[in-house]
């Protein structure tokens with residue numbers, strides 16, 4: 001241990017002790033105040049504030065801060081040391097003394113942005129404070145690891161006095177080298193400058209993030225939510241924020257990050273379950289299993305449909321389909337009022353023209369179904385008025401009795417304004433829209449969808465359109481307006497989905513993130529971000545590209561990049577952080593030796609201390625078969641099968657098809673059946689293989705049957721990257 005290091009360590013230990021004492025003192029003072037349970041509103045608000053502080057201080061006690069930045073503001077005589085933590089803590093001062101000063105600066109505070117954005121190589125730096133830009137010099141950037149109140153590590157990544165030009169990646173590489181458990185974690189101590197820019201971007205716009213695999217998109221989006229809640233605390237609420245993620249298991253996987261950042265109550269859903277709830281269709285229709293589509297596109301290579309704009313998911317998610325629905329809604333609106341006068345009894349007539357004026361002019365600002373409700377209520381009122389003029393009790397009674405069935409019969413002539421019914425007519429060959437529909441909707445798709453709808457079954461690809469029709473007919477209930485919406489794996493969303501969701505997001509406030517190279521559902525998703533970005537005014541949107549990958553070692557990233565280059569021919573390749581590890585191992589074995597080989601691999605990974613290991617197959621069927629074989633052969637191990645209906649991600653050893661591994665990561669990955677039959681040189685297969693390879697943090701083994709040729713997507717001859725055999 002060098003003297004400099006020792007003195008830095010001692011200095012930080014002292015500082016830590018003082019900070020802990022202060023936090024402890026504040027915490028004890030707060031817990032001694034009895035909890036208010038009465039009905040006085042002001043007291044309740046004060047109690048809520050105290051409770052929030054109690055919780056923050058309790059969390060801060062475990063790990064008060066993780067970084068130190070020595071900043072010398074222009075005009076000040078000397079630098080001051082700022083300690084950056086997950087929760088800001090002020091040093092309390094006695095009444096009448098100077099203002100409270102920050103003991104720990106919240107990582108989201110403007111000045112803390114310097115801790116992340118400063119990369120060295122410049123003399124002066126600036127950060128945006130509420131009062132305006134503040135300029136100064138950074139003298140020191142120091143990372144500190146504190147666990148269980150004990151200082152474990154001190155790493156200076158920049159020290160001006162030692163003449164170091166740039167901030168080093170040393171601490172980042174140390175953090176990335178750690179093994180993972182079954183949960184995504186916060187990254188507050190090592191947020192990178194390009195990620196920080198996204199986290200702190202303004203709220204009122206649709207922010208698009210294209211990021212290579214492992215570039216931290218999901219993590220960054222979650223940190224952005226925490227930032228927005230801090231920055232715009234007067235304007236937004238956690239329970240009015242929404243995260244859309246691909247499945248329940250993924251939501252479980254990311255579920256620790258927000259609580260770690262002190263944020264709770266943000267809504268987290270999958271789009272299908274949410275859309276069914278909003279449309280009220282959850283008990284009316286059945287949702288077809290997404291496996292049907294996956295099977296269609298990945299089951300047998302010979303039967304794969306053409307991936308063009310006529311593919312059913314692409315078509316139903318297109319703006320052309322939206323325009324078609326708009327035309328049908330306009331027609332419906334035009335024909336909504338039955339062409340007839342209404343007469344509740346002989347002698348009383350409400351003319352078609354009058355009802356038309358109510359519907360088409362007076363109530364035109366309402367959605368179609370609401371207009372109808374208003375018109376009906378007004379007709380009822382008109383009947384009441386007419387009845388009031390009848391003096392004879394008997395006549396009054398007789399007229400009233402007559403009016404009920406006549407009103408009923410009249411209302412039957414009105415359109416039903418039901419999203420599902422309308423949607424069915426769009427695809428029904430017997431309905432009057434057919435002629436038009438035939439020119440717009442591909443015939444095969446029409447027939448196929450109609451067959452599903454007859455069984456009251458909808459597919460994921462139908463939901464955006466159903467939701468669109470529903471809100472055009474009924475509007476958006478207030479409960480479903482969000483202050484901000486995050487969409488993860490957005491490359492699998494369609495332009496129509498985003499167009500519909502825009503109605504639910506106040507001020508177009510979105511964070512939309514994904515990776516086109518991982519677009520394994522490109523049969524329903526986008527092929528270019530412009531398909532979504534063009535929905536917004538230029539000034540209401542921004543675009544960021546993340547190209548550095550933090551998850552995997554250099555060897556794994558170089559290996560995965562070749563898969564993309566060969567199969568997708570993209571220039572969006574990942575740049576690794578300089579973290580070298582084991583070479584990617586390519587193992588070819590006859591099938592009968594596979595169980596022994598896998599047992600050996602699992603034992604080896606176990607002795608390397610890996611917590612999470614995945615065996616990735618191409619299909620769910622293969623995952624089930626492999627799981628059965630392996631469970632027999634390695635009966636002493638707990639091996640989880642993931643095949644699509646899981647609510648939770650358990651960690652440990654998992655067997656799963658690649659498409660379900662999206663978004664997850666594992667210390668080591670065994671990629672099964674990497675032969676040419678499973679992964680030919682087609683963009684969809686290349687994307688699938690790419691997703692599989694990039695799930696690995698530290699080690700990747702690629703296995704294939706020795707009787708089969710290896711996939712042409714796989715790099716075999718780069719000695720820096722791959723090694724053959726065991």
Ligand SMILES: Nc1ncnc2c1ncn2[C@@H]1O[C@H](COP(=O)(O)OP(=O)(O)OP(=O)(O)O)[C@@H](O)[C@H]1O
Pocket residue numbers: 172175176185186187190191192195211212213214215216217218219220515518550551662663664665694
């Ligand atoms: N700045 C960082 N510091 C430390 N770790 C980071 C950083 N950025 C990302 N990571 C880590 O990299 C891994 C990948 O992050 P994440 O899952 O958010 O990436 P992603 O872009 O959503 O990945 P993918 O698209 O491949 O699913 C995680 O383990 C995350 O903790």
